[in-house]
Structure formats: structure tokens, C-alpha cells
Amino acid sequence: MFEAVEDLIGEHADLEKKLADPSVHADQANARKLNKRYAELTPIVATYRAWRQHGDDIETARELAAEDPDFAAEVKSLEQGREELTDRLRLLLVPRDPSDDKDVILEIKAGEGGEESALFAGDLLRMYLRYAERVGWKTEIIEANESDLGGYKDVSVAVKARQSSSGANAEAGQGVWARLKYEGGVHRVQRVPATESQGRIHTSAAGVLVLPEAEDVDVEINPNDLRIDVYRSSGPGGQSVNTTDSAVRITHQPTGIVVSCQNEKSQLQNKEQALRILRARLLAAAQEEAEKEASDARRSQVRTVDRSERIRTYNFPENRISDHRVGFKAYNLDQVLDGDLGTMIQACVDADSAAKLAAAQ
Numbered sequence: 001m002f003e004a005v006e007d008l009i010g011e012h013a014d015l016e017k018k019l020a021d022p023s024v025h026a027d028q029a030n031a032r033k034l035n036k037r038y039a040e041l042t043p044i045v046a047t048y049r050a051w052r053q054h055g056d057d058i059e060t061a062r063e064l065a066a067e068d069p070d071f072a073a074e075v076k077s078l079e080q081g082r083e084e085l086t087d088r089l090r091l092l093l094v095p096r097d098p099s100d101d102k103d104v105i106l107e108i109k110a111g112e113g114g115e116e117s118a119l120f121a122g123d124l125l126r127m128y129l130r131y132a133e134r135v136g137w138k139t140e141i142i143e144a145n146e147s148d149l150g151g152y153k154d155v156s157v158a159v160k161a162r163q164s165s166s167g168a169n170a171e172a173g174q175g176v177w178a179r180l181k182y183e184g185g186v187h188r189v190q191r192v193p194a195t196e197s198q199g200r201i202h203t204s205a206a207g208v209l210v211l212p213e214a215e216d217v218d219v220e221i222n223p224n225d226l227r228i229d230v231y232r233s234s235g236p237g238g239q240s241v242n243t244t245d246s247a248v249r250i251t252h253q254p255t256g257i258v259v260s261c262q263n264e265k266s267q268l269q270n271k272e273q274a275l276r277i278l279r280a281r282l283l284a285a286a287q288e289e290a291e292k293e294a295s296d297a298r299r300s301q302v303r304t305v306d307r308s309e310r311i312r313t314y315n316f317p318e319n320r321i322s323d324h325r326v327g328f329k330a331y332n333l334d335q336v337l338d339g340d341l342g343t344m345i346q347a348c349v350d351a352d353s354a355a356k357l358a359a360a361q
Contacts, residue, residue, distance in 0.1 A: 005048045012041040044092045054082040094356045100178035102212040103160040105280045110153050111205045116193040118151030121206040125155055130339025132159050142273050143261050177212045182348035184210040191316030214283035227251040233262040250274045257281050326351040
């Protein structure tokens with residue numbers, strides 16, 4: 001069992017030697033890559049060594065128990081400990097998502113339900129902002145298109161892990177994508193809308209799209225593939241709004257992906273933000289295509305805002321929230337909307353891990 005770990009131990013030892021060489025750190029990009037791989041392998045190597053040691057200890061305890069029955073209890077305890085280590089090692093060996101350490105761009109779009117859907121999109125935005133604050137992540141609203149009643153027709157927000165995080169919060173030590181990737185899909189709300197005078201419960205929906213934020217090295221964009229249009233901004237804003245052609249619309253002609261940005265005051269800033277979103281969308285599209293080709297699409301991720309794929313329901317009259325993918329249900333909707341998302345996300349993480357483990361066996 002676990003014969004493949006021997007190769008990983010050799011790779012771990014080789015990485016340790018390389019990282020001890022000062023010349024390696026002259027190339028910061030390569031050093032970061034080596035450090036990342038070393039950090040991935042370290043828990044596997046440590047768990048495997050503990051698993052091997054438990055096996056040796058069990059053999060010794062059995063020999064002693066044959067002479068002295070008092071050692072029988074220790075054998076049972078060691079066997080139980082080794083079973084736990086076996087399960088932990090199996091889980092560590094399940095292939096991890098290569099994007100788990102990435103930051104994300106999260107997009108929320110109003111869907112079915114008109115103005116009520118836009119208000120719900122605003123509720124979802126506040127929920128994610130408050131969750132990020134609890135965890136210790138940084139957030140930045142990149143682009144927002146507000147509705148007449150203060151909701152959002154669509155909004156894009158960047159969520160980044162703080163590199164200097166002390167790790168006091170367990171979730172803060174994990175990549176943003178590792179946690180928020182399960183939020184992608186259609187979120188359904190059942191409540192009495194602010195616009196409803198008869199007190200009737202309505203159902204509407206908003207779509208959430210979560211994209212791992214691409215770095216320049218992840219996606220190469222050929223400037224010749226871009227059509228860039230500029231136009232005057234509209235809506236609330238600074239002095240430059242409606243007076244200069246500062247808004248930017250970028251069309252990636254090979255894929256047809258269109259990104260617009262008008263929140264910043266200058267055309268250059270809007271162009272940079274639009275390119276940032278475009279890179280994330282192109283990375284997501286490339287990863288999705290790769291998954292299709294490998295016939296290994298993860299059920300835990302929903303990359304498109306398909307209104308038939310409702311992943312979660314927010315029932316206000318019952319203060320209930322339900323995740324339909326994993327059968328999770330809780331009656332603390334008010335707390336969840338205030339950013340207490342950890343338990344629900346963990347249920348998705350655990351279900352995904354269990355499915356991957358079952359597929360790997």
C-alpha cells in the first residue's frame with residue numbers, strides 16, 4: 001500500500017536540497033514554485049512516516065503481547081491510530097485542484113425576478129464581503145452596475161488572501177479558490193420582496209460565477225486579438241463621469257468574451273481592470289475545456305450561470321438555507337447572510353473530498 005509515496009519522498013528530499021542552495025533563490029519565480037511544491041509534499045511525507053512508524057510499533061507491541069497480555073490494549077490503540085493515518089494519507093494523495101491557492105474574481109448577476117433579484121444579488125455581495133472579512137481576506141469591487149432600488153444588476157469583486165496572515169483563523173490559511181469555488185451556480189431566494197404590497201412570497205434567483213484570478217504567466221493575451229472600444233461612463237461616479245470617454249469595453253475576438261469597466265476615473269485604469277477580468281475568464285474557459293477533454297469535470301464546480309442548476313435556496317420565512325448538492329440544511333439564514341458561511345462551505349469541501357477519495361480507490 002502507498003508504494004507511490006516513495007517517489008514523492010525522493011522528490012521531497014530533492015526539493016529540500018535545492019531550496020537549501022542560495023543560488024536557487026536568485027530566480028524568485030522558480031523559488032516560489034519549488035517552495036509551493038515542497039509545502040504540498042511535506043504533509044504527505046510526514047503522514048507516511050508516521051504511518052510506517054505505527055506499523056513497526058504494532059509489530060513490536062504484538063510480540064510483547066504474546067508474552068504479556070497487558071500489551072493487548074496497546075496493540076488495539078496502535079491499530080486504531082494506524083487506520084486513522086491510513087485514511088488521512090489516502091485523502092492527502094487525492095489529486096488536488098491546481099488552482100486551490102489562487103485568489104478569485106467573484107461575479108454576481110441578477111437573474112429571474114427583476115428588481116427583487118437585483119436586491120438579492122446585493123444581499124449575496126454583502127454576505128461574501130462579510131465572510132471575507134471574518135476569514136481575513138481582502139476584497140475590492142472591480143465593477144458594479146447598480147439597480148434603481150439599491151441592488152445590483154451585476155457586480156464583480158476581487159477576493160485576495162492576505163499574504164501576511166498569521167493563520168489564527170484556520171480558513172485564512174487556505175487559498176480563496178479552495179473555499180469559494182463551491183459558490184458558483186444559481187442561488188434561489190424565497191421571500192416577500194420589498195416591492196410586494198400584498199405580502200406574497202416570491203421566488204427569484206441570482207447567478208454567482210467564481211473564477212480563479214489569472215496571473216500574467218497563466219494566460220497569454222495577444223493584443224492583436226483584442227478589440228478595445230471606449231465610451232462615456234454612465235451612472236453614479238466622480239467628476240469625470242459623463243464628461244470623458246473613460247469607460248472601456250474589451251472584446252476577445254477568438255472567444256467572443258466581452259468585458260466592460262467604467263468604475264475607475266481614467267481610461268487606463270478601466271482598461272487594466274477589464275484585462276484583469278478577461279484573464280480570469282480566459283483561464284476559467286481554458287481549464288473547463290481541459291476538464292472536458294480529460295472527462296474529469298468536477299461536480300463541485302458550476303462555471304456557468306444556468307438557471308436550471310440551482311445549487312442553494314435561501315428561504316426567509318423559515319430562516320432556512322439549503323444546499324441541494326450535499327443535502328445541507330440549517331435554520332440560521334440570518335447568520336449566514338451576515339457572513340457565517342464557514343459551516344456550509346465546509347460541508348461542500350467534505351463532500352467533494354469524499355467523492356474524490358471514493359473515485360481514487
